[in-house]
Amino acid sequence: MKGKSLEEVNQSISTQNKTSLFRKILAFFGPAYLISVGYMDPGNWATDIAGGSQFGYALLWVLLMSNIMALLLQSLSARLGIVTQLDLAQASRETYSPFVNYILYFLAEIAIAACDLAEVLGMAIGINLLFDIDLIPAVMITVLDTFLLLFLINKGMRKMEAFIIALVAIIGVSFIFEMIFAQPELPKVFAGLIPSIPNETALYIAIGIIGATVMPHNLYLHSSLVQTRKFDRSRTGIKQALKYNFIDSAIALNLAFFVNAAILILAAATFYKNGMFEVAEIQDAHKFLQPYLGTEWAPILFAVALIAAGQSSTVTGTLAGQIIMEGYLNLRIQPWVRRILTRLIAIVPAVIVISIFGESVTGKLLIFSQVILSLQLGFAIIPLIHFVSDKKKMKGFAIGIPTRIAAWIIATIIVSLNAKLVFDELKGWLESSENPAILWLTVVPLAIGFLLLLLYIVFNPFFRKPVSRIENHSPHNLALKFSRLPAYDKKKIAVSVDFSSADEAAINNAFEMGGIEAHYTLIHIVETVGAMYYGGSIEDHETSIDEKLLTEYEEMLTLKGYKVQTKLGFGKPNKVIPEIVNSGSFDVLVMGAHGHTGFKDLLFGTTVNKVRHKISIPLFIVKK
Structure with missing residues (x-):
């Protein structure tokens, strides 16, 4: 059975039975706004400020071109999710060999880390500017938003979307006022829409x-978020979903374009105009806004918008990380662990670099993070176009030849620009290095290896058909095989299930003990934050999914002739499982273990060792 992307919110918002066309369209609106925050995150601010202060309005056309690219690519990503009900990572896992998938996963994780680095720095800089807190403590404060995603997703997808849209509104309103303060020269703004590259620095x-505008993790994210909508899966229904999601993307990404253009125009009208060509740091931009624009509100709104941008994009970055890990590796870890790991990967290098080189390098670090994102784009865009x-795969909804040509032109432009950048950087390193042999043995082979991988991804689909490799993307999997043995010596058997692959071994061993005549009780514990606080009175999406899956287990096993009932508990498994077992008259408890201990216990939340000391009956542990 094929797993669902972001299963806890998959198809959680119904678009059916709406009383008016407006309400139906509104039901589809939301995913693109979560995508749009990635197009206005702090990394964009650094590149936009650097471009505006050094080259005035000259690079506005790059923003416009990037926005057009983004709109096409995001619509392709949404199409993949709507039609195939796979996200981009799942589709890659289905198509490529495990070896290639591991490399693609590694590159995607690098992109997530680079993205989170920009968000950490951006939020920290905003906190520093608004509250005058030193940058390193401000970086550490950003860890506190770790549990925000858990809170939001537990409240439902609509509330998360409303939160993000509120932050986007704060950013948009802030820059409307910044434009009023800056009073840009409109003829020069329109002239900036004509393509030109002044020099090599401008190319960088x-x-x-x-890289900051067309973000690779957004392609994974969009293909998953569109699956939160439940709609008629007929051909007409899919067409309608594609149309409404395109409208959603067009509105949201044009808002993002307005914000990016406003930042670049602000830098051009304030710094370039006054001969301050070297303002590339967000802190410098904030410092000079008041004297040049003549109002204390300019720097305040700037800092508020920066914090809003960092906070909104960090939520979507975490979701993208979850999608990538589950899609490529078929691996799901506890969300709070995923959040902390992602945060630490970003915080550690940020603290080290700032400690060694000082706060003046934050702008360069932000721009560097965006270049890394750009370098990873080809490995996300090319598979997406093929899919x-x-x-x-697309069941009659494959893109037409004109769209395909446009998509390949975009991919070619991005890959060509990146190839030139890598070549120039390598050439510079080799010429300036005192020991170039080390580079020839390390960096150069690595670059050649990635080039060969890119060529493989480009040409592989033309020479061989993809082979399906998805066995199970989800911990909530019901495609289990069961054995049946006639002998039994236990009458009442409790079996703990968590809808993972460990269930198969646990249930088979329980059947071996009890046979066809025993009575089996399947126990599952809902361990969401809400379940821990509200217990059985919780009514969140995760609870309804688990209840449904437990019922499906019961029905499936009953049809096979077994006597099965179920018990749903709420809270921490190591506490609730013993309570359920001790309150019943069971002969034995069977638990499936995942074969990990120590640190992996923390990651995956295994509770076997804690349960064994709290129950009064034998515990039979089955390793998968």
Whole structure:
């Protein structure tokens, strides 16, 4: 059975039975706004400020081109999710060999880390500017938002979308006022929409802008978020979903374009105009806004918008990380652990670099993070184009030839710019290095390896058909195989299930003990934050999914002839399982273990060792 992307919110919002066309369209609106925050995160601010202060309005056309690219690519990502009900990571896992998938996963994680680095720095800088807290303590404060995603997703997808839209509104309103304060020269603004690259530095910043605007993790995220909508799966229903999601993307991404353009125009009208060509740091931009614009509100609104941008994009970045890990590796870890790991990967290098080189390097660090994102783009865009062009995979909704040509042109532009950037950087390193042999043995082979991988991804689909490799993307999997043995010596057997692959071994061993005549009780514990606080009175989406899956287990096993009942508990498994077992008259408890201990216990939440000391009956532990 094929697993669902972001299962806890998959198809959680119904678009059916709406009384008016407006309400139906509104039901589809939301995913693109979560995507749009990635297009206005703090990394964009750094590249936009650097571009505006050094080259005035000249790079506005790069923003416009990036926005057009983004709209096409995000619509392709949404199409993949709507039609195939797979996210981009799942589709890659289905298509490529495990070896290639591991590399693609590694590259995607690097992109997530680079993205989170920009968010950490951006939020920290905003906190520093608004509350005058030193930058390193401000960086550490950003850890506190770790549990925000858990809170939001437990409240439902609509509330999360409302939260993000509120932050986007704060950013938008802030920059409307900034434009009023700056009073840009409109003829020069329109002239900036004509393509030009003044010099090599402008190319580097332009690539950074593309990397900051068209973000690889957004392609994974969008293909998953569109699956939160439940709609009629007929051909007409899918067409309608594609249309409404395109409208959603067009509105949200144009808002993001307005914010990016406003930042660049603000830098051009304030710094470039006054000959301050070297303002590339967000802190410097904040410091000079008041004297040049003549109002104390300019720097305040700037800092508030920066914090809102960092906070909103960090939520979506975490979701993207979950999608990538589950899709490529078929691995789901506890969300709070995922959040902390992602945060630490970003915080540690940020603290080290700031400690060694000082706060003045934050702008360079932000731009560098965006260039890394740009370098990873090809490995996300090219598979996406192949997938949505595949007539078999897309079931009659493959993109047409004009769209395919446009998509490949965009991919070619991005990959070509990145290739030039890598070549120039390598050439510079080799010429300036005192020991180039080390680079020839390390960096150069690595670059060649990634080039070969890119060529493989480009040409592989033309030479061989993809082989399905998805066995199970989800911990909530029901495709289990069961054995049946006639002998039994236990009458009442409790079996703890968590809808993972460990269930198969646990249930088979229980059947071996009790056979066809015993009575089995399947126990599952809902361990969401809400379940821990509200117990059985909780009515969240995760609880309804678990209840439904437990019922499906019962029905499936009953049809096979076994006597099965179920028990749903709420809270911490190591506490609730013993309570259920001790209150019943069971002969034995069977638990499936995942074969990990110590640190992996913390990651995956195994509770076997804690349960064994709290029950009064034998515990039979089965390793998968």
